[in-house]
Amino acid sequence: MLRYCRGLDRDLTWLADRVADGALDPNITWRGGWDDVAEAVDALLGRRPHGKAVLDLP
Numbered sequence: 001m002l003r004y005c006r007g008l009d010r011d012l013t014w015l016a017d018r019v020a021d022g023a024l025d026p027n028i029t030w031r032g033g034w035d036d037v038a039e040a041v042d043a044l045l046g047r048r049p050h051g052k053a054v055l056d057l058p
Contacts, residue, residue: 027051034058 018024029051030043040053 028054030054031056 015024019026030040030049030053032040032054033056037055040055043049044053
């Protein structure tokens with residue numbers, strides 16, 4: 001599996017830079033802490049967010 005991930009660091013760096021400078025929108029529509037994981041799962045299973053759900057880790 002690892003042989004397919006070569007150069008991934010460059011790709012992720014490029015992607016993170018585009019998001020940071022506003023050229024790309026990650027389309028995060030739900031965000032919460034790790035303690036809110038049940039709410040996130042419920043929202044995703046109910047297809048309520050029209051974008052990505054992000055959990056912030058402590």
